Amino acid sequence: AQKITQTQPGMFVQEKEAVTLDCTYDTSDPSYGLFWYKQPSSGEMIFLIYQGSYDQQNATEGRYSLNFQKARKSANLVISASQLGDSAMYFCAMSGVADSGGYQKVTFGIGTKLQVIP
């Protein structure tokens, strides 16, 4: 079974500072993918960044970087130079084979609400 854990229900960060959102995962699959999505109050899910389990380097996308520590099974999201528009819910997710077998599915964590303070 695959499981995603996000232990921070809410986070505050000062504008222009960096913030780290925690995510740990558990899976028995050797091959998996890790994602971060942003969900503003409007509801749409916005893809931010992806890390494959075999990727040697940490993924980066603009101000977003994923701190992938495979041995610790963690995939923290780092947002640099926070902006007011970064205020949203952030979900960590993992892809892998479903328990019932045969197909891939994505499992989401419960999310972290980030508030950027001016």
Add this chain to the structure above:
Amino acid sequence: GAVVSQHPSWVICKSGTSVKIECRSLDFQATTMFWYRQFPKQSLMLMATSNEGSKATYEQGVEKDKFLINHASLTLSTLTVTSAHPEDSSFYICSASPTSIYEQFFGPGTRLTVL
């Protein structure tokens, strides 16, 4: 590119009626489409996975007869909530993948309220 639309954006219906939600990939062909449900302040829960032309695979605990999924073409999947009840009120989000699970594009969601 990679735009997914959902219709309607929101719907209010009476208890006992059926509601159909459409999910369309506008600029790509979606091999697989996924339907999620999100209760207020909670995470997305996968309801079912559908591949074009075949029956949907439902997650444990999701009633197949209540949540009918049709993936008739590579650009359209529909979710029909049959005999809706107030507890079915939720935010329903679809996603579409042109290739594999590693590439999912989400629709804007449909907010369903059952009175």
